[in-house]
Amino acid sequence: EPEVTQTPSHQVTQMGQEVILRCVPISNHLYFYWYRQILGQKVEFLVSFYNNEISEKSEIFDDQFSVERPDGSNFTLKIRSTKLEDSAMYFCASSSAPGGYEQYFGPGTRLTVT
Amino acid sequence: SQKIEQNSEALNIQEGKTATLTCNYTNYSPAYLQWYRQDPGRGPVFLLLIRENEKEKRKERLKVTFDTTLKQSLFHITASQPADSATYLCALGASGNTGKLIFGQGTTLQVKP
Structure with a gap:
């Protein structure tokens, strides 16, 4: 089954x-997203x-x-x-169509800034 | 401002029972609502989508309802299993073509054998 991959897993x-x-992203998807999740939050x-374009x-x-393809x-x-x-944690997601279609999320990159 | 509320406390149920999770929202008129499952340290996994003109959707042991008057969605897992233990996220989307989702904070479900 196709999946979204992300690198690195921890930065x-x-x-x-x-x-x-x-x-x-999944190869035939055209819509891409970034989300983030601070530990313990939504x-x-x-x-x-x-x-x-954004x-x-x-x-x-x-x-x-900034984002780029x-x-x-x-x-x-x-x-x-x-x-x-x-x-x-930063998650990338992709979908085959916008609004109203399922988004497939990657496993995430945990970013730690010291 | 837009607000999405899910049961903040963990839901503990016995294996075989039906789990019911709630998602309430205010100051928002979503065109659709999605439910995702998230395991610790992993990305959300899509489960079900329901649109504003639909009342109910089913997929195997899962059922979701959407009441735009009450501004509420209920998510049911029937015949629950320990493998269903996870955090379940409600996400709302507006009409338009950007695909932006607004997530609730999630409800943690623990199914005990």
């Missing part, structure tokens, strides 16, 4: 450093992406964040200058 970085989280939407972003997704398979989330409060 430790120092405050102020840039990180890139990588995702390989899953929060960050951004949706379609046709090489469809919607949340208030969390400020100028420090550098090739036909990868989808990345970059945090330019990490803060302690960026420590969280």
Whole structure:
């Protein structure tokens, strides 16, 4: 069964450093998402992406964040200058259609900012 | 502001019984509602989707209802098994094409043998 994959599984970085989280969505999906989950809290939407453009972003997704689909398979989330409060589990998801269709989530990348 | 509430306390039930989880929302008019399962340290796994014009959906031992007047969804697992023990997340989506989901904090279900 196809699945979303994410790398790395765990990333430790120092405050102020840039990180890139990588995702390989399901191959025939066209809609991509990033969510985050701070330990013990709810899953929060960050951004949706379609046709090489951001469809919607949340208030969390400020100028420090960016997304890119550098090739036909990868989808990345970059945090330019990490803060302690960026420590969280970051989930990538993809779907075959937008709104009203199931989203397939990856296993997540645990980001720890020290 | 938009608010989604799920049973904050863990739900403990005996194997074979029906588990009923609740999702209530305010200040929101979702076009659809989804239920996901999340195991510790893992990503959410899609279970069921129900649209605003649907009252009930079933899939094997799972059933979801959606009452837009009460602003509530109920999620039922019949003949529960210890393997059903997990956190269950309610997620709401608006009309439009962005796919953004707003999640509740989840309810942890523990099924005891």
